[in-house]
Amino acid sequence: MSQQSASADRTDAAVADVVVVDYGLGNLRSVTRGLERAGAAVTITDDVDAISSADGVVLPGVGAFGEGMENAGPFRDTLREVAESDTPLFGICLGMQMLLTSSEEAEKAGQGDAKGLDLIPGTNERFATDLTVPHMGWNELDVQREHPIVDGVDGEHAYFVHSYYAVPDDEHAVVATTDYGHDFASVVANEDGTVFGTQFHPEKSGETGLRILRNFVDLCVDG
Amino acid sequence: MTLTKRVIPCIDVDLDDDGNPAVYTGVNFEDLEYTGDPVEMAKRYNEAGADEFVFLDITASADGRETMLDTVSAVADEVFIPLTVGGGIRTKADVKETLRAGADKVSINSGAIANPDLIDEGARAFGNQCIVISVDARRRFDENGEHYVDVDGESCWFECTVKGGREGTGLDVVEWAREAESRGAGELFVNSIDADGTKDGYDIPLTKAVCDNVTTPVIASSGCGSPDDMYDVFTDAGADAALAASIFHFDEYSVEECKRRLDERGIPMRR
Numbered sequence: 052m053s054q055q056s057a058s059a060d061r062t063d064a065a066v067a068d069v070v071v072v073d074y075g076l077g078n079l080r081s082v083t084r085g086l087e088r089a090g091a092a093v094t095i096t097d098d099v100d101a102i103s104s105a106d107g108v109v110l111p112g113v114g115a116f117g118e119g120m121e122n123a124g125p126f127r128d129t130l131r132e133v134a135e136s137d138t139p140l141f142g143i144c145l146g147m148q149m150l151l152t153s154s155e156e157a158e159k160a161g162q163g164d165a166k167g168l169d170l171i172p173g174t175n176e177r178f179a180t181d182l183t184v185p186h187m188g189w190n191e192l193d194v195q196r197e198h199p200i201v202d203g204v205d206g207e208h209a210y211f212v213h214s215y216y217a218v219p220d221d222e223h224a225v226v227a228t229t230d231y232g233h234d235f236a237s238v239v240a241n242e243d244g245t246v247f248g249t250q251f252h253p254e255k256s257g258e259t260g261l262r263i264l265r266n267f268v269d270l271c272v273d274g
Numbered sequence: 275m276t277l278t279k280r281v282i283p284c285i286d287v288d289l290d291d292d293g294n295p296a297v298y299t300g301v302n303f304e305d306l307e308y309t310g311d312p313v314e315m316a317k318r319y320n321e322a323g324a325d326e327f328v329f330l331d332i333t334a335s336a337d338g339r340e341t342m343l344d345t346v347s348a349v350a351d352e353v354f355i356p357l358t359v360g361g362g363i364r365t366k367a368d369v370k371e372t373l374r375a376g377a378d379k380v381s382i383n384s385g386a387i388a389n390p391d392l393i394d395e396g397a398r399a400f401g402n403q404c405i406v407i408s409v410d411a412r413r414r415f416d417e418n419g420e421h422y423v424d425v426d427g428e429s430c431w432f433e434c435t436v437k438g439g440r441e442g443t444g445l446d447v448v449e450w451a452r453e454a455e456s457r458g459a460g461e462l463f464v465n466s467i468d469a470d471g472t473k474d475g476y477d478i479p480l481t482k483a484v485c486d487n488v489t490t491p492v493i494a495s496s497g498c499g500s501p502d503d504m505y506d507v508f509t510d511a512g513a514d515a516a517l518a519a520s521i522f523h524f525d526e527y528s529v530e531e532c533k534r535r536l537d538e539r540g541i542p543m544r545r
Contacts, residue, residue: 081350081376183491187461189325191276207545
């Protein structure tokens with residue numbers, strides 16, 4: 052697969068080189084445009100060297116956990132190396148769920164051996180059956196603790212589409228929660244704060260989402 | 275639960291005389307009036323707080339399709355909210371190219387009635403969340419339906435129509451909605467041929483009949499004349515989202531104003 056480069060919209064700011072990991076998923080257009088709008092120079096890539104040398108890495112995702120991990124298999128070691136360095140690694144939706152250790156979704160599909168990246172220990176569980184699933188639409192972010200990715204978005208609405216949600220082993224990994232039947236983790240981060248993810252789609256969450264993408268790009272520049 | 279109700283502007287896009295994409299809006303069932311540039315309108319509604327955006331390609335021509343997909347991309351590059359694209363989607367390849375152009379969801383109408391397997395195939399390949407099944411419903415008061423509701427003291431069923439309501443299919447809307455859901459539709463988009471263009475409010479019995487029989491989110495469409503009509507379809511019918519076109523296009527109400535009025539009346543809204 053070839054690499055596609057694009058220039059930044061926010062030309063006045065220091066530009067961060069951000070890669071969006073292409074592991075065979077369809078629409079990466081919105082996340083790419085959103086990151087460009089936030090000031091990043093974006094490369095969509097499946098090249099491990101490009102991933103290793105970036106200022107920041109985005110792991111996007113739509114679809115099922117088992118397939119996602121299978122497709123992301125060739126990048127597992129590289130992504131774990133990125134996590135060990137200080138380079139920000141940002142998982143979105145399924146990409147966030149893949150930062151954890153396991154998922155009920157894969158277990159249900161008979162893919163119980165499909166292991167997540169295990170960068171944030173924990174699992175992903177399905178919403179209760181008495182709720183409309185998927186949880187789809189705009190819902191509120193309740194920030195639980197400080198993290199640069201959620202600067203300025205407490206109490207704002209973000210756009211969600213998902214049936215499973217992250218349950219980190221360590222409660223400190225929960226950066227923000229959202230209420231759907233009960234409070235679930237809508238933003239998570241590891242101990243060092245360099246590996247994090249949002250269950251919602253910042254690239255579809257209007258100004259709130261663009262703010263989060265700018266927070267991410269600022270982290271990449273600082274890093 | 276704080277999941278908000280959604281307010282969704284919709285544009286019908288055709289090619290103008292020079293072959294450029296343009297938004298047209300029906301006025302009192304008759305002529306289509308030129309309303310504006312699709313990208314400019316999308317930007318305006320986004321700034322006004324639209325929760326999603328629906329783009330319907332009404333060209334119905336192969337030539338138009340290429341231009342339309344470019345326009346979808348131009349809209350997707352400007353508007354960072356969910357974008358649903360419909361019109362003329364009949365195959366899995368159509369679904370794929372529309373999503374690739376930047377749509378988050380595709381709305382499929384007669385293409386799914388002609389080939390219901392398209393729902394299963396689309397959901398499997400791209401996820402339930404991006405397959406929206408759209409129906410053009412018409413009230414029927416005869417004996418041919420399966421699911422009847424009381425409308426002003428009369429027993430009524432709703433038939434799926436095609437070709438803008440000009441042709442019936444004999445298919446009961448409620449049964450079709452259930453089937454579409456079981457095949458993997460992630461959302462149902464319910465239009466009413468009877469209410470379309472009236473501005474007398476949504477078809478509440480129709481919307482309620484669908485909402486009561488599925489768990490998939492339902493977008494109510496056709497007939498909106500004011501934010502109060504949206505209030506009614508949220509509270510009386512149980513719709514998850516309310517779609518409108520002309521009240522926004524002709525500046526009778528802004529998206530902002532609708533959302534503010536709904537918020538004041540206690541409907542959970544994204545701010």
